[in-house]
Amino acid sequence: MIMQQGKMLEPMSSIDSFWLSMDEPTNLMVITGLMEFDELLDYDAVCALLKVRLLCYNRFRQKVVWPTSTLGRPFWDEDRNFDIQNHVIRVALPSPRNQAALQRMISDLSIVPLDKNKPLWQLHIIENYGAGCVLFIRIHHAIADGIALIRLLLSMADVEPNLSFLREGESFEAGKARRIRKKGPLAPVTGPLNLFMRAAKTTLKTAARTTGVVYDEVMKTAAHPPHLARLIKLYGRICLESSTVLAKLALMPSDSKTSLKGKLGIRKSACWSSPIPLDSVKEIGLYFRCTINDVLMAAVAGALRDYLLGRGDDLEDAELRVAIPVNVRADSPEIELGNQFSLVLLSLPVNLDDPVRRLRETRKRMRTIKESADAFVGFQMMKVMGIPPEKITKRGADFFSSKFTGVLSNVPGPRQHLYFTDKKIKNMMFWVPRSGEVALGVSIISYAGSVTLGIATDRRVAPDPAKITEYFAREFDELLKLARMDVLQRAPTGRRAVTRR
Incomplete structure (x- = not known):
């Protein structure tokens, strides 16, 4: 103060x-x-x-x-x-x-x-x-x-x-x-x-802790000397990888030019899908041995592919990057305001025409991100960018936002219905803000056993976002049909797919 x-x-x-x-x-x-x-x-x-x-x-x-x-x-x-x-x-x-x-x-x-x-x-x-x-x-x-x-x-x-x-x-x-x-x-x-949300379980988790967790680390080291060796290895790797991540961001070319990029206007369009059963998402994940998040990300990739093809885009060599918010808060039951998240970039394989290949490639790329230092470095970059004068800050943000086409956030919500005052909340949705010249926002939330997709776009760049929600439902139905079809074909022999999370 x-x-x-x-x-x-x-x-x-x-x-x-x-x-x-x-x-x-x-x-x-x-x-x-x-x-x-x-x-x-x-x-x-x-x-x-x-x-x-x-x-x-x-x-x-x-x-x-x-x-x-x-x-x-x-x-x-x-x-x-x-x-x-x-x-x-x-x-x-x-x-x-x-x-x-x-x-x-x-x-x-x-x-x-x-x-x-x-x-x-x-x-x-x-x-x-x-x-x-x-x-x-x-x-x-x-x-x-x-x-x-x-x-x-x-x-x-x-x-x-x-x-x-x-x-x-x-x-x-x-x-x-x-x-x-x-x-x-x-x-x-x-x-x-x-x-609603578990912190991302990456090796960078400790680096994002506040002073309270630093104290915990000190106590752990005092009680268990081998813990010190683990911390030295972790922080050392982060320092080594940070320069690599910064160089990668600086040298990374702008995202593929598609009809989802262009000069923005004032007016926006927001829409959302009909809820889909969470159990069906789990069914796909169990069959293809991937997480719920992998399934939803792959379905978004398929929906965006169909949307871009419908607008005449050539996707043979294209990939569409999205920025994904990652929580860097320490686990705590207390609600802490402020911004404590980072952004990591995921390239959605919109060039692949097979839904199963897209799912497997999405799973592979998500695992790579979780094991990288990108989230930690991104958080530190945003902290530093808030210090200079506003004009310099905006130039840096515009440079970074040119590297991706959209922002994509997936939030697991409560499994049961909740009440606001004495009224039952039937469904809930949210939309992520976009910075710079980014026209696309994709939001996914699960609530009371269902999953809903939200799309927000710039009306000048993409005036018909409802088509993306329609393609998302179609892509999801296709993955579910493929999973169930193979299970039925294997049923007479008694063979079952080995499932894991």
Whole structure:
């Protein structure tokens, strides 16, 4: 904290400042998501819940202020005129009140910049969606990354209808303690928060730890001297690989020129698929000996291939790179805001015409990424890029974003239905922001036994993203048919495929 103009201000971290500076009219750095309900939400109940479970985090009551010299990083300052009704807005969905109308409204809302004179978040309660409604959430990337924000949103939900937060005078901590006592599944260690995301199990995990984990490492070394040798080997390898990764990024050519790259406009298009059963995804993974993530990534590759072929692209020698967010936080039941993630690049094999070959190649490339130093180096790069003046930062970000065509994020969500206030969340979706001249965002989330794909595109570059969701479903059905067909053919002999995760 520092004193400026008689007020105590909290300096913004370099990496949060980096994402704040990435805002452009053609690509806002705003994370968006929705929760779908079959019933109407009560406006007052939503505001009451947010006051207890969201506003307890200072960041949602703070606005951004810049130093008087206009040099250096910005600060967080308490908004003394804060009013929750400026941030929670009721709107009605126009006719025909179906998914197409909802997608149009969300696409239009997503291009409206957040007011930087107020805390950088907003919720719309969109009513008249059938008999129910949708909660559309917009939060600036400077507040936190998508992983932290999804954890935060899930922490506001319950495993059964709950209006206890309406009790007058109940503090956040008292309400939290009572919810944990009443409903064990929401305890910090075993609740739905632990169901949404596990940190990537790579050799770089230790390098991303905070001081608390450094302490743990010291204690482990004291108790087990061989642990020191393992740490020296790990950190030594990271240092050696870092220079290799930086050289690879610097020398890497721009991504293949396809119809998904081009000059961006202001208007965007957002859509999502019909949910597919998670058990069917697992069935494919077990048969082909790959992870759920491998199956979904390969299905996206197949969908993008079909989309590009339909637009006349030559894919014989093409590969399409996507940036994948990777969590670098230490495992903890506590929700920590801010940006603590990295980006790694995956080349999707859109040049391969066989779905099984695409799946196997995707699995191979994902394993290579998990064993590399790319995530650690990428995180350090973003921290450093937030330090220079904004113009230099944007030049560096534009150079990096030229290396890929889209951003792709896959978030495992809770396995059971949750409730927001006393209403059941039917489904949920989110969309990743894009920087620079990146036109494509691909989001995948699992929830309550189903998986949904979300696509966000620049309308000038790709005006018809719904086709990608259609091709995704078709690609998935093809993989499932191939897996089941071979199982049926083997059944008379009693042979079964050996399955493993």
